[in-house]
Amino acid sequence: MSAVTPAPGTGTAPVPASPGHRPDSQLGELRLSGVSRAYGAHIALQPLDLTIRGGEFVALLGPSGCGKTTALNCLAGLLPLTTGEITLDGRRIDTLPPEKRGFGMVFQNYALFPHLTVRANVAFGLKMRGIGKSEIRRRVDDVLQLVRLTEHAHKHPGQLSGGQQQRVAIARAIVMEPPLVLMDEPLSNLDAALRLEMRSEIRRIHQEFGLTTLYVTHDQEEALSLADRLVVLHTGRVSQIGTPAELYERPADPHVAAFMGYRNLLELEVVSADAEGALVEGRGVRLRGTPVAGCTVAAGDRVSVAVRPEDVRTAGPGEECAAEAVAEIVEYHGRQLHVEARTRTGDRIHFKTGDQVRPGDTVALAVRPERALVFRVEAR
Ligand SMILES: Nc1ncnc2c1ncn2[C@@H]1O[C@H](COP(=O)(O)OP(=O)(O)O)[C@@H](O)[C@H]1O
Ligand SMILES: [Mg+2]
Known part of the structure; x- marks a missing residue:
């Protein structure tokens, strides 16, 4: 899928999340320059340069321990950078706390509130933001429809399958219409069949909603099938950045080659x-x-x-x-x-x-x- 730019003159009025709708919060360009992170003497992430364009789906791919979560947490503001800077449409954001960056996060372990219904879980962030009841209802309805959970809205997380819980986590992130959604191995707790099903769900949701997404995975098939571009990490260092076809046809080094089959x-x-x-x-x-x-x-x-x-x-x-x-x-x-x-x-x-x-x-x-x-x- 090609990069999507926000439609000009869409104004500030919220628009329902109907297919083809691009959130007003859509970013133009997110830029990481020389972003690195060390834990004591151990450099978990070597200086990383990466530009993500609005509407893009970028996968960060590499084996366990190569620094993927570290990179994502630096971007989210959950970890301070050791060096480098991050800008969003030219505005420096790496000095802001996570809530001021306003990125959506979807984790491997869902992190849902067990005592709240699906609807209340999805509405939670909007409520905290002080948004009016009727608008919350409308936005939650739209997003629940998008992730196909409308008929489960009244249930609690414990009454849902793993795939459904993960869809609630995704709904909760995208209902906020964040400029960027960060996903850290969101499917790794699911069994093989569900993983495949959720993979196409994530692709569909991205195509319909167009949210800029950075997706972390160690699974090259997942990365190849979802992403517009891949960033392959090896021991904290970028091996190659490119489209699935570029990496598949012209891997830059044996590590990338091994990942590409x-x-x-x-x-x-x-x-x-x-x-x-x-x-x-x-x-x-x-x-x-x-x-x-x-x-x-x-x-x-x-x-x-x-x-x-x-x-x-x-x-x-x-x-x-x-x-x-x-x-x-x-x-x-x-x-x-x-x-x-x-x-x-x-x-x-x-x-x-x-x-x-x-x-x-x-x-x-x-x-x-x-x-x-x-x-x-x-x-x-
Ligand atoms: N809090 C921490 N303290 C010290 N070392 C850490 C910490 N978190 C991660 N690391 C180390 O940094 C490296 C990268 O970790 P991580 O980003 O979690 O990798 P990945 O998500 O790719 O599996 C690993 O070698 C890991 O052991
Ligand atoms: Mg990780």
Whole structure:
């Protein structure tokens, strides 16, 4: 989805949250410049530069402990910055307390009031803001409809499923029409089926309501399916910022590649390199690969080679074979088998095939050069 700018001249009168409606509070641009955070000597978040445009859905993606929650809490005002500044439409906000920033927050554990009904939970923030009863009723009704909870409005959180509770948490955040909604792993407490369902709900709500969203997750599928842009973090540092397609097609480093489904990461050495690509080998593997943009390699360089399971094939007769491996685990997935095989030196290779492969079979594998991404490993 492209960035959405607020319609000019919408005035200050509140407008119901009908499909296509963009809240008046929509931000133009949120900018983080050199935002970092240290806990004592430990730098949890290295200086982060990021601009989020109004209406965008940005996902912050990375493994557990990489600094995602730290970044989100810095943005929300729950943690002071160690360095850097944050501006909202040119106005500095990192010096403001959380309530003055007015961002909506949705957490993993919902954090609902157990003694209040769904309606009262959603109305709570509006009430605190001193908004009139009839307007509260109207806005809560609209938002409950948006998250499809109208018929549950009278219930208490304890009477709801996990997915419904999470929808209440989302309703409570968006009813305030915040300039930015921050979500920290909001689906990780749900079972797999609900997670999928809520993922499309969040996407739908975002499309209908257009709220600018920063969404934290360790799940790359979730990030890829929801976000307009992804920020991949690795040990507190940004590895890459880009659209799902950019990251998928041109991962900047092996960490991003691993997140984008390049399950085969091999540590190899360059035998020779020219304009056509590089011949790499090691540990019983020998193949031609393509250095990623901005990376030049020469004979003797140590490299990481990333290949997706769907790009590894069984070699045809007479075809150059990249590696021989013994199939260990064979999973049936409809028309394809997903195979985990092990090379003579013990390295695992994952591939997908339509051929009949049984555990214990020795298979010759091939990879097209343009499908094997070569990253230079920095010299130690
Ligand atoms: N209050 C704290 N005190 C000290 N270290 C912390 C604190 N909170 C987080 N950390 C450390 O900062 C790093 C990043 O944590 P966090 O932002 O929670 O990661 P994520 O949300 O990506 O899992 C981790 O190494 C974590 O142990
Ligand atoms: Mg976290």
